[in-house]
Amino acid sequence: MHLSFKKVIERIDEIGGGLRLIQEKGAFALGADAVLLCKFVSLKRGDRVIDLGTGTGPIPLLLTLRKNLKSITALELQPGLAALCRRSVALNGLEEKIQVVEGDIRKVRALFPAESYDLAICNPPYQPLTGSRLSARNAVAIARHELCCCLEDVAQAFAWLVRYGGKVALVHRPHRLGDIFYSFRQNGLEVKRVQFVYPRPQREASMVLVEAEKGAKPGLRTLAPLVLRGGGED
Numbered sequence: 001m002h003l004s005f006k007k008v009i010e011r012i013d014e015i016g017g018g019l020r021l022i023q024e025k026g027a028f029a030l031g032a033d034a035v036l037l038c039k040f041v042s043l044k045r046g047d048r049v050i051d052l053g054t055g056t057g058p059i060p061l062l063l064t065l066r067k068n069l070k071s072i073t074a075l076e077l078q079p080g081l082a083a084l085c086r087r088s089v090a091l092n093g094l095e096e097k098i099q100v101v102e103g104d105i106r107k108v109r110a111l112f113p114a115e116s117y118d119l120a121i122c123n124p125p126y127q128p129l130t131g132s133r134l135s136a137r138n139a140v141a142i143a144r145h146e147l148c149c150c151l152e153d154v155a156q157a158f159a160w161l162v163r164y165g166g167k168v169a170l171v172h173r174p175h176r177l178g179d180i181f182y183s184f185r186q187n188g189l190e191v192k193r194v195q196f197v198y199p200r201p202q203r204e205a206s207m208v209l210v211e212a213e214k215g216a217k218p219g220l221r222t223l224a225p226l227v228l229r230g231g232g233e234d
Contacts (some may be wrong), residue, residue, distance in 0.1 A: 002190055010084075012091070017065040021058055023089045030058045031226065033171045033207055034123050038062040040195060041121055041124040041169040046070045050112070050161055052105050052122040052154065057085035059121060060098045072098045073117070075105065079184065105149045108157045115163040122170045124154050151176065155183035162214050169211040190216040195223040 009025040023029050038059055042051075043114045047069050051059045054074035063072060074089075076082040082102040089098045105122075151172075158168040168189055172180060174196065181191055189212040197207035205225070 006076050015058060015062065017062075019061050019065070020088070020091055021056060021061060022058055022084050022091065024084065030056075030228075034058050035062065036197060036207070037121065037123055037169065037171040037224065038066070038210060039101050040171075040193075040211070041192045042120065042167055042211060043067040043069065047118040048116065049073070049119045049121065050075060050117045052108075052120060052157055053124060053149070054085055054100075055081050055123075057098070057100070059123065060085075061088065061092060061094070062215065063121075064094060064097060069097070073107075074098055074100045074111075075103055075111075076100065077102070077104050100105050100183050106153050108160055112161060114160055115166070118163060118166045120158045120161045120166075120168045122158075122168075123153050124149065124170060124172065125153065151179055152183050152186075155187045155189065158184075158212075159187035159189060159214065164215045167211055167213050168176045168214070169209070171207055174208045177208055177210075180208075184210075184212050189214055190218060191220055192216060193223060195226060197226045197228065199227075200229050201227055 002078055011023055011025055013021050013023055013030065015021045015030060021030060043063070043066050045068050047067065048071050049063060049069055050073040052075050054076045056059060057074050060072045060074045063069065074085055076085055079102060086100045089095055089100060101111065154170065162168055170180070184191055191210055191212045193211040195209040196205040197209065198204070199206045
C-alpha cells in the first residue's frame with residue numbers, strides 16, 4: 001500500500017506593531033477584513049474579549065495593540081488552526097493575555113459561563129451553502145462557507161457570551177446586512193454602528209462592519225465610508 005503525505009509549509013508574517021503570525025502557505029490567510037474589524041470595534045481598558053472562529057489568531061493578536069485588555073479568549077473549532085494559534089501566541093510572548101480554546105461556536109453554553117465577556121467579536125464565514133462552490137481544502141471551506149456555523153449561530157453565541165450592555169462586532173458582506181439585523185435583534189442585540197468598506201471610489205461596498213450592544217435601545221450610527229484604494233480604473 002502506498003501512502004502519500006502532503007508537506008505543510010509554514011511562514012511567519014509580520015502583521016504590525018512587532019507582532020508575528022504563523023500561517024500555513026496555501027491556507028486561509030490574514031486578510032483586510034480582520035484588520036479592519038480590529039480597528040473598527042469599540043474597546044475599553046480592562047475589557048474581557050472573546051474572538052469566535054479565531055483561525056490562526058490574528059484578531060486576538062492585533063487587539064493587544066489597541067488597549068490594555070484584561071483578557072482575550074480565542075475560540076477555534078479546527079485542531080490544526082488552534083495549534084497554530086497557540087504557537088503564534090507563544091511566539092509573541094502573550095500567553096498570559098490570550099487563552100486559546102478548542103471548541104465549537106454552536107456549543108458555547110457548555111464552554112463558557114453566561115455573560116462572561118464585555119465584547120465578542122467574529123469574522124464569520126460569508127457564504128451560505130446554497131449556490132456556492134466549496135473549496136477542495138476543508139479548512140478553507142469552513143472559513144469561507146457556513147459549513148460549521150451560520151449567522152444565526154454566531155448571533156446566539158454572542159447573546160450568551162456578553163454581559164448586558166456589552167458589545168458584539170463582526171465583518172460581513174453587505175448583501176447579508178438584512179440577515180444580520182434580523183438575527184441580532186432576535187437575540188437581543190441592537191445594531192448601533194455600521195461602516196461600509198469600498199474597494200475603490202465609485203464601486204459598490206465589498207464589506208460591512210457591524211457593532212451591536214446587548215439590551216440597547218434602537219439608535220443607529222452610520223460611520224463615514226472606508227475606501228481601500230484611490231481613484232482610477234482597472
